Amino acid sequence: MSVEVKICGIRDAEALDAAVEAGADLIGFVFFPPSPRAVTPAEAGALSARHAGGPVRVGLFVDPTDEQLAATLAEAPLGLIQLHGEETPDRAAAIRARFGLPVMKALGIGAPEDLAAVEAFAPVVDRFLFDAKPPPGGPLPGGNAQPFEWRLMAGHAIPRPWLLAGGLTPGNVAEAIRTAQAPGVDVSSGVERARGVKDPALIRAFVSSAKGR
Numbered sequence: 301m302s303v304e305v306k307i308c309g310i311r312d313a314e315a316l317d318a319a320v321e322a323g324a325d326l327i328g329f330v331f332f333p334p335s336p337r338a339v340t341p342a343e344a345g346a347l348s349a350r351h352a353g354g355p356v357r358v359g360l361f362v363d364p365t366d367e368q369l370a371a372t373l374a375e376a377p378l379g380l381i382q383l384h385g386e387e388t389p390d391r392a393a394a395i396r397a398r399f400g401l402p403v404m405k406a407l408g409i410g411a412p413e414d415l416a417a418v419e420a421f422a423p424v425v426d427r428f429l430f431d432a433k434p435p436p437g438g439p440l441p442g443g444n445a446q447p448f449e450w451r452l453m454a455g456h457a458i459p460r461p462w463l464l465a466g467g468l469t470p471g472n473v474a475e476a477i478r479t480a481q482a483p484g485v486d487v488s489s490g491v492e493r494a495r496g497v498k499d500p501a502l503i504r505a506f507v508s509s510a511k512g513r
């Protein structure tokens with residue numbers, strides 16, 4: 301089966317078009333204002349309208365309130381909510397129930413024991429995203445171009461579809477997929493020409509390498 305690819309932090313039409321045309325399966329919009337990749341709900345809604353019925357639109361949130369989620373969904377149709385903060389299993393379950401959308405929980409992995417959280421979240425989320433832990437005191441909980449030890453994922457039976465993230469690039473993604481035995485991948489920094497600025501050529505190269513084309 302083809303590896304799923306998510307291109308995260310899309311902010312402009314050129315990058316979105318490149319991702320869709322290259323065959324990305326999921327597109328991420330960052331709704332976290334401190335991020336250089338942040339978009340407003342209206343901007344995400346306008347971008348989304350370019351490719352009706354295209355890839356799954358993922359809204360990335362960090363410890364969102366119900367008010368933020370409701371206001372975002374009013375302007376930007378989303379197919380999946382990504383939770384990239386300190387959300388608990390109870391909070392993930394409440395968001396899933398209240399907004400009626402599938403939820404993907406991001407977990408930072410730095411050691412084998414970090415995978416223990418999967419058990420608590422699995423009953424209440426639809427997907428996982430495994431990322432590097434953010435640098436201590438850094439401004440962003442994700443999107444830091446930091447890889448983690450891919451071999452920590454190998455051989456684990458994760459009971460939900462999952463994406464590998466953290467420091468992936470067109471040059472390393474094929475090896476990362478093999479080493480982690482990942483069914484899907486997610487990228488942000490590795491397809492940027494400058495922080496927060498996506499590069500269509502890198503997006504095409506990434507999707508192509510990930511999907512083994």
Ligand SMILES: O=C(O)c1ccccc1NCC(=O)[C@H](O)[C@H](O)COP(=O)(O)O
Pocket residue numbers: 308309328330332335336337360362384431440441442443444445446447465466467468486487488489490
């Ligand atoms: O990308 C951001 O700016 C961001 C901000 C706050 C929370 C999460 C964020 N990104 C999460 C993602 O899904 C990234 O694609 C993932 O962390 C991988 O990023 P990178 O290592 O830059 O490819």
